[in-house]
Amino acid sequence: MNERNKNSEFTHIKSVLKGYVRETSKNAAGGLxxxxxxxxxxxxxxISENSRPxxxxxxxxxxxxxxPAWSQQILYLKKNLIRMINSGLDTxxxxxxxxxxxxHF
Known part of the structure; x- marks a missing residue:
């Protein structure tokens, strides 16, 4: 019978999933x-309250x-938003x- 290695320290599922989502989304096409x-x-x-990716x-x-007003505002700020997003992504x-x-959202 196979014995399972028991981990004496527990990791919260939220941190495991957050790390998994971050890594898979970086590697997945798009990374939404x-x-x-x-x-x-x-x-x-x-801005984030009035718009969603x-x-x-x-x-x-x-x-x-x-x-439509928020659409115009986003387009006015587009270059800065792109720069901020990409710098947050490091790519x-x-x-x-x-x-x-x-x-509605």
Whole structure:
């Protein structure tokens, strides 16, 4: 009968999953999960409350925004947002940002 090695120290599942998601999203095509994490931590709270990353395809980040005014604001800040996201990712994943207007998240 096989004996299992018992770990005397426990690791919380949240930290295990967070590390797993971070590593797999870095390696996965696009890495949307990692972009979402950076978006929530790096982008100004007012912007992040009114927009959400929805998709990442071929370097283009698609954001859901709550109004046409927020779409214009995001596009006005696009270069700075791209720079902030990529610096949070430590790699150049995002090359462009496009907005999709929605009534809710």
């Amino acid at each position: 999960m990692h972009v979402i994490e950076v978006w929530e931590n790096v982008i100004d709270k007012t 929805d998709a990442l395809r071929n370097g283009v980040l698609i954001l859901k925004v709550l109004s 150049e994943i995002v090359n462009d940002i496009r907005c999709r207007i929605t009534s």
